[in-house]
Amino acid sequence: MSGVPIIRGAGELAALIGDWRAEGATIGVVPTMGALHEGHLSLVRAAQGECDRVIVTLFVNPRQFNNPEDFAKYPRTEDADAAILAPLAVDALFVPDAAEVYPPGHATVVSVGGIDTLLEGAHRPGHFDGVATVVALLLNLTRADRAYFGEKDWQQLQVVRQMVADLRMPVRIVACPSVRAEDGVALSSRNQRLSPDARRRAAAIPQALTAAARAIEGGAAPEPVLEDARATLRDAGLGPLDYLELRDALSLAEPRPGHEARLLVAVWLDGVRLIDNVPVCLVS
Ligand SMILES: Nc1ncnc2c1ncn2[C@@H]1O[C@H](COP(=O)(O)OP(=O)(O)OP(=O)(O)O)[C@@H](O)[C@H]1O
Ligand SMILES: CC(C)(CO)[C@@H](O)C(=O)[O-]
Numbered sequence: 184m185s186g187v188p189i190i191r192g193a194g195e196l197a198a199l200i201g202d203w204r205a206e207g208a209t210i211g212v213v214p215t216m217g218a219l220h221e222g223h224l225s226l227v228r229a230a231q232g233e234c235d236r237v238i239v240t241l242f243v244n245p246r247q248f249n250n251p252e253d254f255a256k257y258p259r260t261e262d263a264d265a266a267i268l269a270p271l272a273v274d275a276l277f278v279p280d281a282a283e284v285y286p287p288g289h290a291t292v293v294s295v296g297g298i299d300t301l302l303e304g305a306h307r308p309g310h311f312d313g314v315a316t317v318v319a320l321l322l323n324l325t326r327a328d329r330a331y332f333g334e335k336d337w338q339q340l341q342v343v344r345q346m347v348a349d350l351r352m353p354v355r356i357v358a359c360p361s362v363r364a365e366d367g368v369a370l371s372s373r374n375q376r377l378s379p380d381a382r383r384r385a386a387a388i389p390q391a392l393t394a395a396a397r398a399i400e401g402g403a404a405p406e407p408v409l410e411d412a413r414a415t416l417r418d419a420g421l422g423p424l425d426y427l428e429l430r431d432a433l434s435l436a437e438p439r440p441g442h443e444a445r446l447l448v449a450v451w452l453d454g455v456r457l458i459d460n461v462p463v464c465l466v467s
């Protein structure tokens with residue numbers, strides 16, 4: 184079995200993309216930071232179902248990390264990532280280094296106003312500027328027709344959607360459902376950093392979220408329900424809790440009756456910061 188073609192340079196990538204374009208191929212891109220798991224592979228499969236050519240990008244983007252320790256400890260497993268992709272016959276794995284993505288003189292930041300200051304943005308200053316900038320770069324470098332993102336990073340998905348809409352970028356953003364382990368924990372690269380005991384305790388996150396979502400959809404007043412959910416996390420030994428909030432699904436502002444909402448959480452567990460979210464239907 185031949186491995187996935189690995190490309191490291193933007194020039195090499197441009198030549199390959201040009202060949203694909205010449206053959207009239209539709210191009211799908213799955214941007215990642217590596218440490219691939221079934222959640223990423225669900226995006227790859229979605230792309231392969233809709234696009235002629237699929238490229239996975241692997242770049243641990245320094246500009247979206249506000250915490251140097253988080254960046255330093257982020258898992259880097261390129262060989263394993265290439266191996267997990269090989270059976271899927273992905274057309275290319277683009278693995279640039281920081282100098283390739285941000286060459287000397289790079290001076291542009293893409294900033295999506297409003298949503299980037301809420302929740303994740305409030306706790307990770309500059310994070311979404313880093314995300315928006317690198318996603319814009321990756322979309323331009325791959326000339327993708329469709330780009331695939333997970334609902335696991337719900338706020339990121341809304342930021343990318345806003346950027347693409349505002350800049351009239353010629354790419355369709357495709358949202359893919361969160362893939363979860365049997366105990367409901369959302370698959371995430373950072374889960375690798377959890378001890379076995381901490382990983383078991385992480386199950387309190389989906390438990391708290393789904394119980395709260397059901398209660399609110401059943402007509403319960405949100406705030407007491409949210410307090411119970413926060414207590415569930417505390418009782419499971421998770422914390423500090425950055426946020427556990429019910430928000431409008433698109434604006435991430437206060438929920439609006441009759442509109443889709445999202446229940447979002449960011450909580451620390453033994454020094455690892457985990458996020459998750461679930462839909463809450465407020466439409467009567
Ligand atoms: N469990 C999942 N289900 C669906 N999509 C996912 C899942 N985990 C990650 N993704 C998506 O894969 C893409 C790459 O995410 P990334 O490489 O940051 O992995 P990650 O699992 O989110 O890691 P971490 O959250 O620890 O940074 C993003 O669009 C993300 O939303
Ligand atoms: C979209 C992304 C690859 C940009 O670095 C990253 O934020 C991620 O993996 O979710």
Ligand code: BAL
Nearest residue numbers: 216247248310336339
């Ligand atoms: N998928 C999450 C990206 C980050 O934490 O920077």
